[in-house]
Amino acid sequence: MDAAPPRSSGSTTSDIPGELAEELAAERRYLASARDALRRMRERAEKMLDVGAGVGGDAYASERLGFTLTRRVAQLSDQSDVPLFFGRLELADAIDDGSTRYYVGRRHVTDEESHPLVLDWRAPVSRAFYRASPREPLGVAVRRRFGSSGGALTSLEDEHLDRGEETGAASRILTDEIERPRVGPMRDIVATIQPEQDELVRADLSVSLCVQGGPGTGKTAVGLHRAAYLFYTHRQRLERAGVLVVGPNRALIQYVSNVLPALGELDAEQISIDELPAVAVQGVDEPDVAALKHDARMASVLHRALWSLVVPAREPLTVPYGSARHTLGPAALDRVVEEVLESAPTYAAGRDRLRARVVARLQRQVESRHAEAPSETWFRSTSRSRPVTRFLDAVWPTVAPEQLLHRLLSDPAVLAAAAEGVLTDEEQRLLQSRVPARTYRRERWSSADAFLIDEVAGLVERPRGYSHIVADEAQDLSAMQCRALARRSVHGSLTVLGDLAQGTTPWAARSWHDTMTHLGRPDAALVPLTTGFRVPSVVMDLANRLVPELGLDVPLATSLRHDGSLRVCRVHDVVAAAVDECRSALAREGSIGLVAPDSLVDDVAAALAAAGLAWNHADDLAGEHPLTVVPATLAKGLEFDTVVALEPARVVAEERRGLNRLYVVLTRAVSDLVVLHRDPLPPALEEPAAAR
Incomplete structure (x- = not known):
C-alpha cells in the first residue's frame, strides 16, 4: 500500500492545527524536564567530584578517581544549542522495563528514580530508530523525528510504520538537518544516520572495515560514530588501551575533533599521520626520494640493517665467583645468541634476554662446580658487570633508531649490504643523494625519514598500542605509514575510510587490498558508500x-x-x-x-x-x-x-x-x-x- 503522508508541524505553535500544536508543546515541556534531569545528574557528579577528590587510598588511586569523576562531569555537559533528543519510538509491545515509548538522543538521561528519560543513540533499543521500516518494523509502531533550531524543538514528523508509512529520503526534517548551513568544525550526524551507515557504525570491535566512500557519503562521520559506539559497547577495554583517530593533516583533525566530545567521548586521541612518529621533522625530500622512502621494500632494508648488528662472539666471557673464574667460550655464547634469535623478540628485548640467559648459563656452571647456588645479589651484579656488558656491546650492541638510519643513508657500504637484492644501485644512490649531517643528532629529518625511524623503533621496542584505530583519508597512506599504524593496533581492529579517487600523494593507493595488506588486515570487509547526502x-x-x-x-x-x-x-x-x-x-x-x-x-x-x-x-x-x-x-x-x-x-x-x-x-x-x-x-x- 502507499505510504501515508507524515504528520508534521511548523516552527511555531501558532500556525499549527490544534492537535499538533498541543503535541509539540508537550514535547517541548518534556525536553525542558529532561534538561532539568541532566542538570541534576551533573550536579550530583560535581558533588561526588568535590567529596571524592581526596578519598583515594593512595596518590595513584586518588588521581584515578579524580580523573574518572572529572570525565563524568564533562560527559554530562548540556549543549544548549542542541536538543537532548531528536527522535521518539512508540513500540507495538512493551519490553523489559514495561515501557513502549522511548526518546532517542545523544546521551543517556535518567530521572531521580533512574528511569530513562532519554536513551543514548547507541543503546540496543535505539537501533530500531535508524533501521525500522514498514517491511521490517523491528517492533516499532510509530517513529517520530524532531526538527530543531538553536536547541529548541520546532517541528515533528511521525511515521506510522504499522500502517506502512515511511518518509525515508523525503523527510523534510532529515533534509533540513542534512542541508543546514555549516560554519566551523564538523558536527555529529546522530539525527540523520541512514540504515546503511548504521550497519557500519554498529559493527563489532572484532570486525575491521574498509569503507570506500565518495564525496559527501558520510564516511568520516561513520568512522567517528563507530568509535563512539565502540566506546559505549566496550568501554573498559577501549579506555584501557585507547582509540586512535588519524587524519592526513592538522586541518582535517581540527575540523572533526569536536564530534566525539559532543557525543560524550573524551578519551580518543586524534592526530595527523605525521604526528604518529615521535620525530621532529625539519627537512624536506625531493619527491622521488620521498616516494622511495615510503616504499614497503624499505622495511626489509631496515630489518636487515638492524639485525646485521648482531654478530658472532669473538672472545670468551669470563666472570668471577669468589676466588674462582668461570668462562663461556665463543661457541657456547653463539648458541645462546641463536636461541634468543629463534624466539623472535624485539631488538631491545632480545638484548635483555641474551643478558639473562648468558648469566643463567654462568650460574649453572657455578652451581655444578661449587655445589651451591649463587645468591640473587651475585646474579644481579654479574648481569650488570663490565665483562657481561662488554660482551653484549660487541655481540648485540644498543642502537638509537636515528643512529641506524643515519648510518644507512650516509654509508654506501652499509646500505649496499642491507639493500642487496631489494633496491637497485640507482635507488641506493637516490637514497643517499642528500648530503648527510656529521652526526645523527644534527640531522634534519624529513617526514618520510620519520616513518623509517618509526619502523626501526618498532623493531627495537614495541610502541604503545590501541584497541581500535580509525584512519581517515587512508587512500593517501604509504606502505610505511600503514605499517606504523599496524604496529599500534593491539587487536587488529580498524576502521579505514577513504576514496581512491581522492588519492593525491605520490604513493596513493590504487586498490584497497594493498593498503589493507600493509595494515595487517588483508581480509577486512570492503564496503562501498555511493549515496551522497552533502554534495548537491x-x-x-x-x-x-x-x-x-x-x-x-x-x-x-x-x-x-x-x-x-x-x-x-x-x-x-x-x-x-x-x-x-x-x-x-x-x-x-x-x-x-x-x-x-x-x-x-x-x-x-x-x-x-x-x-x-x-x-x-x-x-x-x-x-x-x-x-x-x-x-x-x-x-x-x-x-x-x-x-x-x-x-x-x-x-x-x-x-x-x-x-x-x-x-x-x-x-x-x-x-x-x-x-x-x-x-x-x-x-x-x-x-x-x-x-x-
Missing part, C-alpha cells in the same frame, strides 16, 4: 566527469540532493573575481571556502586583506570568520556551504596527481560551487559544462 548532484555530476580520467576502478558517487548551484566562469582577473564572489557569499548564511592552487594563496590573501575581508586560515576552522582561505593541498575532508574554486588547470599542473586533487577541490561544496578560471579548463571539464 549538480556539483557531483561535474566532479564525476574527472573520474574516468583517473584510471581507477571506483563506483561513481551519486547525490540525493537536487538543490545547490554551480557556476563555471572564465574571467580576466581570477583573484579580483574571487574577492567579489567572497563578498557576495558573505551576505548569505553559511561557511565559505576559497580554495586556491597553493601558488595563488598568497595573492588571494593579500587581495582579501586589501578589500577589508577577514578570513580564517585552513588550520583554524574554528576561527571567528565564515570565510576560510584553503590551499588546494589542504582541502581534503573539509566542507563549506559555498566554495569558490580557482584555476582548475593550475591545480592539476601543480601536482603529480593533479586531476585527483581537482576532484577533491570540486567536491568541497555542500550548497554552491563557483569555479573561476582564466586558463583553459582541463579537457574533462570543457563543454558541455553546467551553467556558464
Whole structure:
C-alpha cells in the first residue's frame, strides 16, 4: 500500500492545527524536564567530584578517581544549542522495563528514580530508530523525528510504520538537518544516520572495515560514530588501551575533533599521520626520494640493517665467583645468541634476554662446580658487570633508531649490504643523494625519514598500542605509514575510510587490498558508500566527469540532493573575481571556502586583506570568520556551504596527481560551487559544462 503522508508541524505553535500544536508543546515541556534531569545528574557528579577528590587510598588511586569523576562531569555537559533528543519510538509491545515509548538522543538521561528519560543513540533499543521500516518494523509502531533550531524543538514528523508509512529520503526534517548551513568544525550526524551507515557504525570491535566512500557519503562521520559506539559497547577495554583517530593533516583533525566530545567521548586521541612518529621533522625530500622512502621494500632494508648488528662472539666471557673464574667460550655464547634469535623478540628485548640467559648459563656452571647456588645479589651484579656488558656491546650492541638510519643513508657500504637484492644501485644512490649531517643528532629529518625511524623503533621496542584505530583519508597512506599504524593496533581492529579517487600523494593507493595488506588486515570487509547526502548532484555530476580520467576502478558517487548551484566562469582577473564572489557569499548564511592552487594563496590573501575581508586560515576552522582561505593541498575532508574554486588547470599542473586533487577541490561544496578560471579548463571539464 502507499505510504501515508507524515504528520508534521511548523516552527511555531501558532500556525499549527490544534492537535499538533498541543503535541509539540508537550514535547517541548518534556525536553525542558529532561534538561532539568541532566542538570541534576551533573550536579550530583560535581558533588561526588568535590567529596571524592581526596578519598583515594593512595596518590595513584586518588588521581584515578579524580580523573574518572572529572570525565563524568564533562560527559554530562548540556549543549544548549542542541536538543537532548531528536527522535521518539512508540513500540507495538512493551519490553523489559514495561515501557513502549522511548526518546532517542545523544546521551543517556535518567530521572531521580533512574528511569530513562532519554536513551543514548547507541543503546540496543535505539537501533530500531535508524533501521525500522514498514517491511521490517523491528517492533516499532510509530517513529517520530524532531526538527530543531538553536536547541529548541520546532517541528515533528511521525511515521506510522504499522500502517506502512515511511518518509525515508523525503523527510523534510532529515533534509533540513542534512542541508543546514555549516560554519566551523564538523558536527555529529546522530539525527540523520541512514540504515546503511548504521550497519557500519554498529559493527563489532572484532570486525575491521574498509569503507570506500565518495564525496559527501558520510564516511568520516561513520568512522567517528563507530568509535563512539565502540566506546559505549566496550568501554573498559577501549579506555584501557585507547582509540586512535588519524587524519592526513592538522586541518582535517581540527575540523572533526569536536564530534566525539559532543557525543560524550573524551578519551580518543586524534592526530595527523605525521604526528604518529615521535620525530621532529625539519627537512624536506625531493619527491622521488620521498616516494622511495615510503616504499614497503624499505622495511626489509631496515630489518636487515638492524639485525646485521648482531654478530658472532669473538672472545670468551669470563666472570668471577669468589676466588674462582668461570668462562663461556665463543661457541657456547653463539648458541645462546641463536636461541634468543629463534624466539623472535624485539631488538631491545632480545638484548635483555641474551643478558639473562648468558648469566643463567654462568650460574649453572657455578652451581655444578661449587655445589651451591649463587645468591640473587651475585646474579644481579654479574648481569650488570663490565665483562657481561662488554660482551653484549660487541655481540648485540644498543642502537638509537636515528643512529641506524643515519648510518644507512650516509654509508654506501652499509646500505649496499642491507639493500642487496631489494633496491637497485640507482635507488641506493637516490637514497643517499642528500648530503648527510656529521652526526645523527644534527640531522634534519624529513617526514618520510620519520616513518623509517618509526619502523626501526618498532623493531627495537614495541610502541604503545590501541584497541581500535580509525584512519581517515587512508587512500593517501604509504606502505610505511600503514605499517606504523599496524604496529599500534593491539587487536587488529580498524576502521579505514577513504576514496581512491581522492588519492593525491605520490604513493596513493590504487586498490584497497594493498593498503589493507600493509595494515595487517588483508581480509577486512570492503564496503562501498555511493549515496551522497552533502554534495548537491549538480556539483557531483561535474566532479564525476574527472573520474574516468583517473584510471581507477571506483563506483561513481551519486547525490540525493537536487538543490545547490554551480557556476563555471572564465574571467580576466581570477583573484579580483574571487574577492567579489567572497563578498557576495558573505551576505548569505553559511561557511565559505576559497580554495586556491597553493601558488595563488598568497595573492588571494593579500587581495582579501586589501578589500577589508577577514578570513580564517585552513588550520583554524574554528576561527571567528565564515570565510576560510584553503590551499588546494589542504582541502581534503573539509566542507563549506559555498566554495569558490580557482584555476582548475593550475591545480592539476601543480601536482603529480593533479586531476585527483581537482576532484577533491570540486567536491568541497555542500550548497554552491563557483569555479573561476582564466586558463583553459582541463579537457574533462570543457563543454558541455553546467551553467556558464
